[in-house]
Amino acid sequence: MSLPRSPRLDFGRANAPAQNASRERYQIDGVIVEYILKRSQRRRSITLTINEDGLRVGAPWRASQSRIDKLLARHAQWISLKLAQWQARRPAPFSWQAGAPVMMLGEPLILTLTNEKSVTRRDGDRLCVGVGVNTGDDPATLAKQVTAWLRDTAQNWFEQRSAHFARVLDVRAPSIRLSNARTRWGTCHPDGRVHLNWRLIQTPPALIDYVVVHELAHLREPNHSARFWAWVERAMPDYKARRRTLRLDGHRFLLA
Ligand SMILES: [Zn+2]
Known part of the structure; x- marks a missing residue:
């Protein structure tokens, strides 16, 4: 089972x-520390990045291996510390069985x-899932x-939050569709449709609101210009803190 990565917001690099x-x-x-070495023609210096995927080294196209090794040696302590911190942030592998935290x-x-057949409902801090005699506790059925x-x-929650923030941003409430993307929290299409990753319902309400505001602000500005961020800030003055939390911790809330 691969660990979930922290999905990004819309717009890939072109x-x-x-x-x-x-x-x-x-x-x-x-x-032994494994790392991804990325050489690029555009890069001028060697960079080290550590996130939930581990260590990445960015290097100029012709940088020698000994130059890279020297940099790694110089930052060895920092690398060990950062890798250990990310390791501690990783969620435990999820298994579909009674008692698992959803x-x-x-x-x-x-x-x-x-034994209520095919009923799923919340009861306080429990999520009750009805399983029939035939299905039993088959993990695939539970997952489904x-x-x-x-x-x-997610559909209900996103629609309500989107209606609320559409009023704040003075835009027409978009139709919300759920996406199943592994690498995107949300996307805003030029025709006004907004797709939100259903997995977002697993994250805290403050983070969901940030993604909703972000995508709705694209109905004002279809880019990431200063004008776009001004709209985001108008609707959500503390958006920077939320954006940072989503980036660092978003993946912690996701089922594997
Ligand atoms: Zn965006």
Whole structure:
């Protein structure tokens, strides 16, 4: 099971320069550290980045391996520390069984099996899932039922928040569709449709609101210009803190 990555907001990079990525290894204090080495024609210096995916080294096209190794040696302590911090941020692998915590609006609901056939409902801090005699506690069936319930909940929640912020931004409330993207929280289409990742319902309400505001502000400005961010700030003065939390911790709330 692969760990979920923190999805990004809309707009991928266009016209990326020529680059080449390879998987490399380096030894720090007897520990092998794997990293992705990305060489690019555009890059002028060597950069180190650490996030939930691990260590990435960006290097100019012709940078020698010994130059890269020297930089890694110089920053060995920082690399070990940052990797350990990200490791601690990783969510435990999720398994579909009774007692598992299903994240919903940033809070865990304990997955509870009942014999009410095909009913999924919230009861306090429990998520009760009805399983029939035939289905039992088959993980695939549980996953399907819980996902369907999360999607229903997401649709209602997103529509309500979007109607609220449409009034704040003075735009027409868009039609909200759920997306299943692994790498995007939301997308705003030029024709006014807004797609929001259903997995977002697992994150705290403050983060959902940030994504909703972000996408609705694109109905004002279809880019990431200063004017766009001014609209975001008008609707949500503390958006920077929320954006940062979503970037750092968004993936923690997602089911694997
Ligand atoms: Zn955007």
